[in-house]
Amino acid sequence: MCSIRGKFKKDFELKKDKLYYTDFITVGDSVGFEYNQDGSGVITKVKERKNHLSRKLPKVRGASYRGERLEQVIAANIDNVVILTSVHQPEFNNRVLDRFLVSVESSHLNAIIVLNKIDLDNSGTSEQWQKLYEDIGYKIILTSTKTGEGIESLRNEILKSKSLFWGQSGVGKSSLLNLIFPQLSFKIGEISKFSSKGTHTTVTSVLKKVEDNTFIIDTPGIREIDPYGIRKEDLCHYFIEFGKFINECKFNTCTHHHEPGCEVIKAVEKGLIIKQRYESYLRILDTIEDDINF
Numbered sequence: 001m002c003s004i005r006g007k008f009k010k011d012f013e014l015k016k017d018k019l020y021y022t023d024f025i026t027v028g029d030s031v032g033f034e035y036n037q038d039g040s041g042v043i044t045k046v047k048e049r050k051n052h053l054s055r056k057l058p059k060v061r062g063a064s065y066r067g068e069r070l071e072q073v074i075a076a077n078i079d080n081v082v083i084l085t086s087v088h089q090p091e092f093n094n095r096v097l098d099r100f101l102v103s104v105e106s107s108h109l110n111a112i113i114v115l116n117k118i119d120l121d122n123s124g125t126s127e128q129w130q131k132l133y134e135d136i137g138y139k140i141i142l143t144s145t146k147t148g149e150g151i152e153s154l155r156n157e158i159l160k161s162k163s164l165f166w167g168q169s170g171v172g173k174s175s176l177l178n179l180i181f182p183q184l185s186f187k188i189g190e191i192s193k194f195s196s197k198g199t200h201t202t203v204t205s206v207l208k209k210v211e212d213n214t215f216i217i218d219t220p221g222i223r224e225i226d227p228y229g230i231r232k233e234d235l236c237h238y239f240i241e242f243g244k245f246i247n248e249c250k251f252n253t254c255t256h257h258h259e260p261g262c263e264v265i266k267a268v269e270k271g272l273i274i275k276q277r278y279e280s281y282l283r284i285l286d287t288i289e290d291d292i293n294f
Contacts, residue, residue: 004042105237112141
């Protein structure tokens with residue numbers, strides 16, 4: 001167990017009054033530390049991060065700040081972000097997935113999408129979503145802890161890397177990790193009968209070494225996700241299929257919402273951009289505040 005040297009806390013207190021800050025230490029950080037005589041430790045240095053993943057800090061009832069304008073860092077120094085979704089229990093929600101993807105894209109990280117619980121899919125919708133996201137350019141793996149489908153493929157994708165597992169509560173993250181790496185023995189939660197949503201089993205983010213040069217970061221399931229630090233004019237860059245159209249718009253300040261001569265809108269009308277993805281874009285666009293200068 002390590003405490004944190006006082007100067008880090010002091011620096012943090014100085015920044016805490018500002019609307020924009022980054023957590024000064026988080027899971028995945030590389031640090032220097034010294035031993036105390038009692039066998040505990042003290043962190044003396046936090047090394048520079050090569051990257052980090054974050055979201056807008058969720059609103060806290062009664063807090064004196066505007067939660068949507070603060071940054072909550074999830075983890076640092078990551079190779080892959082494995083975004084966990086499920087076909088049912090809870091129901092697949094592409095708009096939530098797209099919010100996760102925007103956060104990953106804006107952090108310039110590699111995304112792997114996992115669509116879990118495909119044993120519950122009686123309509124073939126999982127294959128339809130798989131094709132949609134593969135056509136965009138994403139790696140998407142269909143998995144089931146009941147049948148074992150996709151488990152080996154997922155394992156191969158994350159070997160020799162540091163991968164963060166991120167998703168909503170109840171999508172089966174702990175079950176998948178236990179199946180891939182049985183030594184983890186993560187606690188398994190249940191789906192709430194009242195809300196049909198998952199219950200939290202992981203309460204804090206943890207980094208585990210599972211094999212040589214293979215690490216996983218298990219994070220608590222989340223109920224809401226809002227990307228942090230994105231301006232309206234930049235959002236289109238994090239919908240990667242927009243890339244071939246955005247430079248052809250009539251106006252270089254085009255938000256691809258209502259402007260005349262917008263090539264993105266034309267691409268949606270022609271079926272070159274999937275309507276569901278464009279709708280996700282518009283919903284996120286509406287949540288970005290105009291008065292923030294990042």
